[in-house]
Amino acid sequence: MIPPLETDLIPIPGPSAPSSGSSWFRVSPQSRWFEGHFDGEPILPGIAHLALALAALARQSGRHRILTALRDVRFSRPLRPGDEVEVLLSEGREPSSVRFEIRCQGRRATLGLLVFAPG
């Protein structure tokens, strides 16, 4: 199942020399993610960071994979309406895993390991 994310997390072109394994998104200020999270202080829920990483992976690989586990995910910076983010993906050390990092304004927002069902 690929969630209908692109009205909330909008793919955008990266800088002139995008790095390999990198995708860029803008967090729509009108995103439904901000409804009630939180009133007067809108921030993207942590699970939306995971959705962002999975959306980037789906765009790069062209296929949907079944997430079976997460390891050591750290949310270090909130994402707010209108933020532009870069999602960096690389092969993880575990089998069928992908390491992801989300960066915003040059700073790390989220880091972690996605583990998928084999195949």
Add this chain to the structure above:
Amino acid sequence: MTSAFPDPHHELGVGLLPHTGAARLLTAIVRSGPGFLEAIGKVGAEHPLASGGRVPSFLGLELGAQAAAAMEALHRLGATGESARRSGYLVRVREATFTVPDLPVDTPLNVTARLEAAASPLAIHRISVSLEGAGCLTAVIGTFSGTR
């Protein structure tokens, strides 16, 4: 449940969450005690991740985080009488295992949160989400209560 906690068999703890509207996934607290809370949660079909009546099972992490936040809110209420809503943030998923790929929308899900360690404003909770007795996910999460 102990006398330090208000009667959890109502929606008070849920009402103490800062989440509103579609973002509030917990609907009721089943029982709670020091360091433990069991709740019912439901994801609405209007959720941003909903597609075809299902949501990815990692959304259960938010259910668990809200259960942990409700437990902390009830604890504050019981210990100090503080009933103000306080923002809470998911800051870490140490590990999570998903035994199903997705969850149904508009369906009651059982959610538990158990406090493993705390050094305010940080806390570590072990959470689980199940559907009709079948486990859907387990995780160990870190939360931050307050302003970041």
